[in-house]
Amino acid sequence: PTSAFTNAFTNAKAGMEGVDREMVKRVVHDMSVNSAHFATESRKEAAVEAKILAMKKRAASIRPSALATIKAAVDDRVARMEASRDLTKTWVHVDMDSFFASVHILERPELRDVPMAVGGMSMISTANYAARKFGVRSAMPGFIAKKLCPQLVFVDSDFAKYKHYASLTREVFKEYDPQFDAGSLDEAYLEISAYCAGKSMTPADVAEALRREVREKTKLTCSAGVAPTRRLAKVCSDANKPDGQMVIEPTRDAVAALLSSLPVRKIGGVGKVLDRTLAAFGIATCGDLLRERALVVALFSEVQSDFLLGVAIGVGGEARPARPPGWAPQRKSLSQERTFAPTADARALAAKIAALAEEVAAGLARENLLTRTVTLKMKRADFEVAQRQTSLPRPTNDAQTISDAALRLFRGEKNTHGSLRLLG
DNA sequence: GCGGATCAC
DNA sequence: TATGGTGATCCGC
Ligand SMILES: Nc1ccn([C@H]2C[C@H](O)[C@@H](COP(=O)(O)OP(=O)(O)OP(=O)(O)O)O2)c(=O)n1
Ligand SMILES: [Mg+2]
Numbered sequence A: 001p002t003s004a005f006t007n008a009f010t011n012a013k014a015g016m017e018g019v020d021r022e023m024v025k026r027v028v029h030d031m032s033v034n035s036a037h038f039a040t041e042s043r044k045e046a047a048v049e050a051k052i053l054a055m056k057k058r059a060a061s062i063r064p065s066a067l068a069t070i071k072a073a074v075d076d077r078v079a080r081m082e083a084s085r086d087l088t089k090t091w092v093h094v095d096m097d098s099f100f101a102s103v104h105i106l107e108r109p110e111l112r113d114v115p116m117a118v119g120g121m122s123m124i125s126t127a128n129y130a131a132r133k134f135g136v137r138s139a140m141p142g143f144i145a146k147k148l149c150p151q152l153v154f155v156d157s158d159f160a161k162y163k164h165y166a167s168l169t170r171e172v173f174k175e176y177d178p179q180f181d182a183g184s185l186d187e188a189y190l191e192i193s194a195y196c197a198g199k200s201m202t203p204a205d206v207a208e209a210l211r212r213e214v215r216e217k218t219k220l221t222c223s224a225g226v227a228p229t230r231r232l233a234k235v236c237s238d239a240n241k242p243d244g245q246m247v248i249e250p251t252r253d254a255v256a257a258l259l260s261s262l263p264v265r266k267i268g269g270v271g272k273v274l275d276r277t278l279a280a281f282g283i284a285t286c287g288d289l290l291r292e293r294a295l296v297v298a299l300f301s302e303v304q305s306d307f308l309l310g311v312a313i314g315v316g317g318e319a320r321p322a323r324p325p326g327w328a329p330q331r332k333s334l335s336q337e338r339t340f341a342p343t344a345d346a347r348a349l350a351a352k353i354a355a356l357a358e359e360v361a362a363g364l365a366r367e368n369l370l371t372r373t374v375t376l377k378m379k380r381a382d383f384e385v386a387q388r389q390t391s392l393p394r395p396t397n398d399a400q401t402i403s404d405a406a407l408r409l410f411r412g413e414k415n416t417h418g419s420l421r422l423l424g
Numbered sequence B: 001g002c003g004g005a006t007c008a009c
Numbered sequence C: 001t002a003t004g005g006t007g008a009t010c011c012g013c
Helices: A002-009 A023-032 A036-060 A063-084 A099-107 A141-149 A159-176 A193-199 A201-219 A230-237 A250-258 A272-279 A286-291 A293-299 A302-313 A346-366 A399-412
Strands: A091-096 A116-119 A124-127 A153-155 A182-186 A189-191 A222-227 A245-247 A336-345 A371-381 A383-394 A420-423
Touching: A023 A141, A036 A272, A036 A293, A063 A302, A091 A159, A091 A193, A091 A201, A091 A230, A099 A116, A099 A124, A099 A159, A116 A141, A116 A230, A116 A371, A124 A141, A159 A182, A159 A189, A159 A201, A189 A230, A193 A201, A201 A222, A201 A245, A222 A230, A250 A286, A250 A302, A286 A293, A286 A302, A293 A302, A336 A346, A346 A371, A346 A399, A346 A420, A371 A399, A383 A420
Parallel strands: A116 A153, A222 A245
Antiparallel strands: A091 A189, A091 A222, A116 A124, A182 A189, A336 A420, A371 A383, A371 A420
16 A cells, blocks of 8 residues: 555546656647636736745744744644544545546446546546546546547536435445545545444455445445544545555554655645645645644644644544534535626626526525525636625525626626626 | 635535 | 536635
8 A cells, every 4th residue: 555655646646647747738738828718827826926925025034033932832732732633533535436437437338448538628527547547637628638638538427327326325334434424426434433343343444345335336436545534534545546445554653654745735625726835835745844833833824724733743633523413514605607608798698697596596495595695706708707795685585686686796897897708 | 794715526 | 619516615805
């Protein structure tokens, strides 16, 4: 597992081993460089660079004595976090392998060995491993993927199918942890310490058994990570994909050994921007993060430094979220948005808004919910996004009321919006 | 309360 | 020719 781990992690994503990344970068760039999308992305990146530069200036102005004071306080904070470390939980993160693509392969086995992606020329949801060899991946426009891999076959997505197979996997998860947490259709967190004790099985054997059962019941493969925290379990589930697993022993040393060279970008919640920001301060791995803890606390908000310190020492996310019996997830928003051929025709746009309002109202009614606010989302033809929000005098699920509110917001932007490519 | 940004999948 | 949809969270007003 260790060597596979190292190998997989020198690459961006499972299945990308051996991909000529420079070539992929060049093709993606060449296909994009003259587009409005590229221009907007470039502008956003410039804004990120500016923000980072401002942060560097701030860092340079911190007096060494101030940093030393911070350091002492940070060490105190880290010591408290360390004292709270809990190695008694056994978290498993299960993640289906190239989920959407694998579901289609079940019904069309001939697609297993030909490069295939779910989606179309505009956008790809995911790709099978044959396609990943060419650098094809999630969220890549199909026409670029096709340039990377001319033989690439597209398959239309089918959410009813994905939901069906997701429910089959959940039947299995339930046996191992009735309180399992499904983040999305294709993954779940399970806490299996009770199961292991009851069956006198090791966590590794339980993970093997779970994966075997998922395979038998669905004919789909999945990968698993086992660790004392959810965060680390998730890192591990990616390490030996596909159809593999990795276990971190529940000791402080094992956790520290893993973290010392683990790129921060592998941690859930660390995306492109935070990764770039940290990199600007010489922080690439969780080990770097721990070394630079004083700087981290000096530069980031309390919320973010709490998160980053937890990442650095591998604590956080070990407790099962406290939920009263009968608890059901409470949604905070419900939305509908749609991309279309860019148009500036105000009547046509207004009609789209009304249609979206109908759908949202139906969604609210279906879940017996009322909304207190309405947000209108607009994406201009040049991919710039703007949102306008309003609070209603009283909660509603009436389509007309929602539509009227959205149309008021829309008219308020009339002078600025011009041609749009998306409304929500 | 609002609007932009970031992140996950 | 062609760059998605849904939901959550945080920051700075
Ligand atoms: N930007 C994205 C990322 C993912 N998905 C969908 C398609 C995936 O099949 C599914 C699960 O996401 P994963 O990140 O787990 O990716 P896969 O399961 O496809 O591949 P892997 O084997 O790397 O987990 O979510 C999507 O629509 N858009
Ligand atoms: Mg997956």
